[in-house]
Amino acid sequence: MDRRTLLKGIGLGTLASTLPVSAVAQNTQHKDNQIGFKRAPVNHKGDLEAIYVPSTDGEPLNLVGKQDFDLRILHVNDLHHRLMSASERGDTYQMAQIAKQVSSARSASGDNEAVIFVSAGDDHIGSEFDELLGLAPTSFEMSAVYRAYSAAGMDMAVIGNHEYDKQTEIAQLQISQDARFPVLSANLVGSIFDDYHYPYAVGIANGIRIGFIGLTTDEAIYTQTATDPNLTVSSPQKALSDAVSLLEEHVDVWVILSHLGYNGDLLGSTERHVLAFGDVDVANFMRKHSTKPASIIGGHTHTVLNERQLEPRNHFGTASIHQAGAYGRYLGEAIVKVRNGQHQGTEAKLLPVLPGHGEGKIQQPEDYDAAFQATYITPIMASLQEKLGEHLGRTDNIETISVATNDIDRYIGESAIANFMNDAVVHQSQYFPSGTVDIAVFNATGVKGLPVGQDITLGDIYKMMPYADDIVLIDMTGSQLLAMLESNIKRVYLRSELTPFGGDQDPRGFLERGFLHFSSRLRYGINTGENSVENQLVDVTFDDKPIDPDQLFKVAINSYLANGRGNWAGNEVTLGLTRPAKGFSIEGIAKEASIETGLLYRAELINYIKNAAEGKINQQTGVKIDGRVTVS
Incomplete structure (x- = not known):
């Protein structure tokens, strides 16, 4: 009988038989400035033997420290619901590969070692598995990713900004129904x-006292919504300081689950986010204010570190x-070594998750845990199969709609797919209770391509269009519209900046300078300079007439932009500019005045394809480059 069985009892065979984690109120201060704790359920498939969490009716901790140990931290971040994926290269079973590597590490661990598995957030939103989250609490089925994490032995996770993309009540259902591990955030209040x-x-693994702190970014997260008006993101620095001062004497090692973002040296690459307080700040704080080794397990910026x-x-x-x-391209590994109570060093590397390959372009048996895939992932996929396999229509054989072409077009000028999406929303707005819109807008990073000359399904x-963006209606004056366009033209990428043309920015990725696409009645030109900050706006028209600064326009934007995401909160644009x-x-x-329609951009596009377009996805139904944006 191994150590885990001795300490935790017989592991439960199925997720359905485990107990959910349910948290408690965070006002836990006791008299004499002590903090109260009580035991929380552990994931019996994980490596933590006990978990102590703050509680109003708890007791002060009285745990014995450990002087000699290795703590191996296996970590993921920003999986965005990619449990498995298919491409021209073949199927990739991301989660089943990760589960195998976690299981193998735990089986090989020594007597003085613990192996924990953690996530740094943004586990949801970005794949077809989001469909199982539903559009409202009444249609929620499951969090597929939390269910899979639980089965793979996840020990702890932090709330990322995308966990709240849908209603916060859906976020709590994700946790209460499917997370068999604690989910943290010290500054989401x-x-x-x-x-x-x-x-x-505070988690105990092989006698090691591990202090876990969760930190969530205030960037690109839905707060103070109509259904949750007091939800805010408080200062991560203060939350970190408070947590460290309370827990320092009770831990041997720290694991900071930070969904704040990396703000260190990116070795020549342009940073994706400008952060007021990021992982470097967390690391410097821990170095100065704690005597214990600290591993900052980060997310949010999708940065590849310590390869x-x-x-x-x-x-x-x-x-x-x-x-x-x-997206599950790597499983991170950090090993913290402590001897005689002193930090001896930390090692790190990334364990690659292999893409589909070989005969049939599928994962080979040696790549992944086939039993895990069959037991946990296959049933989830089966629940989606009928819905995602629904036939919607067929694309014409036009290259502008392909993934490869659109990946570039969306950042440097017109995108046929973005044109199609925005024009479809304008068409559908005739059925909106609030009336027809003049202009529809969508951000470049949320637009991907389609298979060319093929039947198209819901999947x-x-x-x-992987993100579940609602349609929000706002009124803009002509002067505001012109000011928005003036900002937008600075955000377009020059062809020379992209990797296919010798630059350092990969258009297959998330280049969040914030470039926007518009529906067809709005047209304009961009005279480019040596750098995009030098670009000039020319020839702006609406219905072929100059913009009247005093005219009001009804504009459909997505909820991502309505919340200032994508660098549309008034901040300066700096990414890659001189x-x-x-x-x-x-x-x-x-914020001044908007209408939350409750309609999904994606759903309106699907309705358009089914009805007005009669399943035809071609130039006649709006998939075209028509000169609404000229770049010269």
Whole structure:
């Protein structure tokens, strides 16, 4: 009988038989400035033998420390619901590969070692599995990713900004129904569902006292919504400081689950986010304010760190920073070594998740845990099969709609797919209770391509438009519209900046400078300079007439932009530019007066394809480059 069985009892065979984790209120201060804790359920498939969480009716911790140990931290971040995926190269079983690597590491662990498995957030939103989350609590079926994590032995996770893309009540259902592990955030406060996550926890693994703290970014997260008006993201620095001062004497090692983002040296690449307080700040804080080794397990920026070893840029004395890219391309590994109570060093590397290959272009048996795939992932896929396999129509044989072509077009000018989406929403707006819109807008990063000359299913639309954006209506004056366009032209990428043309920016990725696409009645030109910040706006018309600054326009935007995401909160645009370009606040206009339609951009596009387009996805139904944007 191994150590885990001795300490935790016989592991339960199915997820249905495990107990959900349910959190408690976070106001846990006791008299004499002590903090109260109580035991929380552990994931019996994980490596933590006990978990202590803050509780109003708990007791102070009285745990014995350990002087000699190795803590192996296996970590993922920004999986975005990619449990498995298919491509021209073949099927990739991301989650089944990760589960195999976690299981193998635990089986091989020594007597003085613990192996924990953690996530740094943004586990949801970005694949067809989002369909199982439903559009409202009444249609929620499951969190496929939390269910899979639980089966793979996840020990702890943090709430990322995309966990709240749908209603917060759906977020708490994700946790209460399918997370058999604690979910943390010390600075996400005020929600009516606060009692479903913890700020921090102390976990015990092979006698090692591990202090876990969760931190969530205030960037690109839905807060203060109509259904959860007091939900806010407080200062991560203060939350971190408070947690460390309370737990320092009770832990041997720290694991900071940070969905704040990496703000260190990116070795020549343009940073994706400008962060007021990021992982480097967390590492410096831990180095100065704790005597215990700290591993900052990061997410949010999709950064590939420590691919072969712990890089010097991520080493801060007793603190280190780790991140494993995104979408399950890697499983990160960090090993913290402590001897005689002193930090001896931290090692790190990334374990690659192999793409589909070989005969039949599928994963080979040696690549993944076939039993895990069959037991947990296949049933989830089966529940989606009928829905995702629904036939919607057929694309013409036009290259502009392909994934490869659109990946480039969406960043450098017109995108046939974006044109199709926006024009479809304008058409569908005739059925909106609030009336027809003049202009529809969508951000470049949310637009992918479609198979060319093939039958199209619902699943293909999910791949083309992976994010569950609602339609929000705002009124803009002509002067505001012109100011938005002035900002937008600074955000377009020059062809020379992209990797296919010798640049360093990969258009297959998430290049969030914030470039926007518009429906057909709005037309304009961009005279390019040596750098996009030098670009000039020319020839702006609406219905072939110059824009009247005083005219009101009814504009359909997506909820991503309405919340200031994609660098549309008024901040300067800096990513890859020679100097900052003036920003524009779509968020500010939406906060003044907007209508939340409750309609999904994707759903309206699907309705358009089914009805007005009669299943035809071609130039006649709107998939075209028509000169609404000229770049010269």
